[in-house]
Amino acid sequence: MTNHQDNQNHSQNGLRVNRQEEEVVVVMVPFPAQGHLNQLLQLSRLILSYNIPFHYVGAASHNHQAKLRVHGWNPRISFNIHFHDFEIPPILSPLLDPNEECKFPSHLQPCFDVLKRLRAPLAQLLRALSSQARRLIVIHDSMMGSAIQEVRLIPSVESYCFHSVSAFAVYLYIWETMGNSVEANDVIPKDIPSLEGCFTNEFLDSIAFEYDYRKFNSGFIYNTCRLIEGASMDLLERVTVAENIKNWALGPFNPVIIPQNNSSNSRNFCLEWLDKQASDSVIYVSFGTTSTMNNEQIKEIAFGLKQSNQKFIWALRDADKGDVFNGEERRAELPIGYEDSVKDMGFIVREWAPQLEILAHPATGGFMSHCGWNSCMESISMGVPIGAWPMHSDQPRNTVLITQVLKVGIVVRHWAHRQEIVTSNMVETAVKRLMGCKEGDEMRKKAAEYGSKVRQSMGEGGVSRLEFDSFIAHITR
Structure with missing residues (x-):
């Protein structure tokens, strides 16, 4: 049996549990680029520490990539973790031209476009999980809102949008999207770079398309800490307060204490x-x-x-x-x-x-x-x-x-x-x-x-730990 088959069986077995065991279940829906895959898998590790089961979904190759490259822990031996490997058409995998003027990875756009095929199998999975849980929590990458749009039609489901970038960058983007110019203040320095050259036009269109689905979310999640981005988090809360949106700074997601591994057989x-x-x-x-x-x-x-x-x-x-x-x-x-x-x-x-x-x-x-x-x-x-x-x-x-x-x-x-x-x-x-x-x-x-x-913020009584405790209390209320 292959690893992918084993994971699929593990996921299917994970559905056959009674309602008492599945009070609250979390589903992670990552965007298929390494920096996105890794952050949501690391967030899953933190949620597991509260004994909440979670399901990580995506194409088989991307799930395998996330598990193979994660550092600081081993998701393959963790209890309460279920990987769902969805079938998608073969992905065009050209190399990035090193001489392109715009360095954005436009060669990945075919991969991003294929993800639209996940909407139907995701909806089926969410309906199945919601029938066996008091509440289903869907945490999705900001670029995957359209893939989980059916959540608004399923009872007892809440969705939270994960922003894979800094709170600082998200605030600037939201502020500009509202038609405002960026002016220097106590938080924002002078001469903020424009977005010119940062993205291809095709990907900017994708961002704008996904942005429309944020209205279905119950909150926004950031891989940051208020000790380093407290001012940016405060600004974000001001611009989203009218929407009754909660912003959660739950980071850092990565392990902050790395286990010592002195075995030369497994050490790089x-x-x-x-x-x-x-x-x-x-x-x-x-x-x-x-x-x-x-x-x-x-x-x-x-x-x-x-x-x-x-x-x-x-x-x-x-x-x-x-x-x-x-x-x-x-x-x-x-x-x-x-x-x-x-x-x-x-x-x-x-x-x-x-x-x-x-x-x-x-x-x-x-x-x-x-x-x-x-x-x-x-x-x-x-x-x-x-x-x-x-x-x-x-x-x-x-x-x-x-x-x-x-x-x-x-x-x-x-x-x-x-x-x-x-x-x-x-x-x-x-x-x-x-x-x-x-x-x-x-x-x-x-x-x-x-x-x-x-x-220290991730330890007992620390700022990030308390915010994470508050988030868990909110989703398990």
Whole structure:
């Protein structure tokens, strides 16, 4: 029996339970991009801690991807978890062209469009689950509202919209959608980047289409903490109060304490390499799962890291395809002999990198990042400052939050210069600012303070824990 078949049987068995056991059931409906899949699976882990069963739904390949890549816990051995693998047509999985002017992953649009096929099987599943539960709670990605629109027709069902980006970015989007201009104040800095170049027009149309379904929601959920985005959460509550919408800051979703795993059989080689490095001496370089760089830019990064004389781990991979298990992957080219020339100072990871464990490692002192929100929250919760290099989507505005509001990072490449190659000298300068001078030390200290507070917020009596307790009390009322 395959893993997918086993999961399907597990899900079907999960439906055959009595009403007493299924007081409240939660269904997770993620959007099929890694940063979205991961956040809702990590949220599921937190809900499980309250002994509430949940069902995670999606295409078989995306469910498998989420389970395979999650860090900090193992959903495959958890009780009360049910994965539903829906059949969808084969997904076109082209590679992202590294020379495209707009860096948004337009190659994933065929995958996003296929998800419209989930509406019917989702409705069938929700009706079946609702008949066996006092209340069914559906938590869906903000880009999946149309797929669960039948919830308004099913008794005893409530839906909550999960925003995969920062509260800061959501507030700006809602404010602009209401026809307002963004003006600097105590919360919003000057010169907020526009959305120009952040998305394709096709995806902007998808956002606008899904936005209409928010009116069916009972609340909005964010992977953030009021200790770092309290002001943005307050602004969001002001603009949604007329709709009687509750906003919940339930993050960080990722584990904030990483179990020690000293087994060399299951530990990634890069972690063993980190064990040999001094505290705060390594910069981790990764640009997420939806960015692809051309060979010229990769070459400049390579030489910039070498010139910095700074220890580094570089996760060098292309953007994910619609189906990450199907077909060939482009292998990024490094200068001939480069890996041998940096073997004493750098470690290059070509496969999936254990990002959360890398950021949690005491040897890691900085993170050169695209500033995707999942990466931002992981970095903040582990107390690691960021060298921000935004690529698309919400990342330019997250960069403002990280560098100007929280002041736990520097800008590597300004959004206004997004069409320009970042030279090796610019990379070298950024690495030295973050890792080798007083400015970086101060940011590291501030990031460590945020990390400590955020981790404490998830403990008994902490801000995030109390908010999560309040959310659970609300959905189980």
